[in-house]
Amino acid sequence: MAHADWSDPTPAAGWTIAHQIAHLAAADTNVLIAVRTPEAFDAVLKRTEAAGSRHADLEAAAGAAKPRSVLLDEWRSGRAEVAAALRDLPTEHGFPWYGSQLTATLMAPLRLMEVWAHGQDVFDAVCAARRPTDRLRQIATLGVIGRELSFHAAELPLTTEPFRVELAGSDGRTWTWGPADAEQRVEGGALDFCLRVTRRRYPAETDLTAVGGDAQAWLDNARVFL
Structure with missing residues (x-):
């Protein structure tokens, strides 16, 4: 991805590589809100409901408009913060998510899954193969x-x-x-x-x-x- 043009389209209609990274960064931000200030997560839900089916597209577009270096730094730092926050939580401590309560035990593989899935879109965009692992x-x-x-x-x-x-x-x-x-x-x-x-x-x-x-x-x- 170091040599990819982040304006290249991915298999997701209307989404470039930058959109994919922006989506992941935004999701990590929401995880941190849910874990650190669960009382504030209701505002996240209200913004999502207000935007309806266009929410993900609008959120990704806003992030994709940022300079590539800024977006990449935000995503990398957000990932590190999420990993640390989930590690620090008691195993069965619940926090709000979309339509449910989650624990770190479930959120960790969910974040892994989403990064892997959107990462696949990027791999497909640049026609690159990836090595499967035990994860x-x-x-x-x-x-x-x-x-x-x-x-x-x-x-x-x-x-x-x-x-x-x-x-x-x-x-x-x-x-x-x-x-x-x-x-x-x-x-x-x-x-x-x-x-x-x-x-x-x-x-x-x-x-x-x-x-x-x-x-x-x-x-x-x-x-x-x-």
Whole structure:
């Protein structure tokens, strides 16, 4: 990214590389508000509601208009502050977030997931490959946990049938979730699963396979965020 033109477009419609970085920086700012001054987070929610569906675009555009060096410094310092703030929190201490209460235990992998997903947009923009690491397991776990969200977002009934997920991990081992005898199954590479649940690839662009109608419906609609 050091040699990339931050005005280059990314796969997200209307977003340049600068928009992607600005979005991450703004999200880190909001995390710090929620953790440090939770009583002030209501103002963040009100600004989000007032802007409606254009909120993310407007916020990213405002950050993208800053000089590249300023934006990069803001993002890097914000990331460091978020990491420190989450480390200092008691494990189960709750703080407000969008429509819920979160803990550091959940926010840490959520921030990892978002940075990785938007980072993928930047990698795609500059046509560069990235090396998968074992940290993908945290994103894959969010993807498995997000099955209920996926069905809800697609307005599909949530089945009570158990699911099995088997993924080829970057460490050479098979990562598994769910009972081994479950009839609903999703299998494939961990990288492709993470790309799918973060909505960075369509199912046909991955090596993922589904066994069972509900498993296929999940794969078709998989997501970890609304």
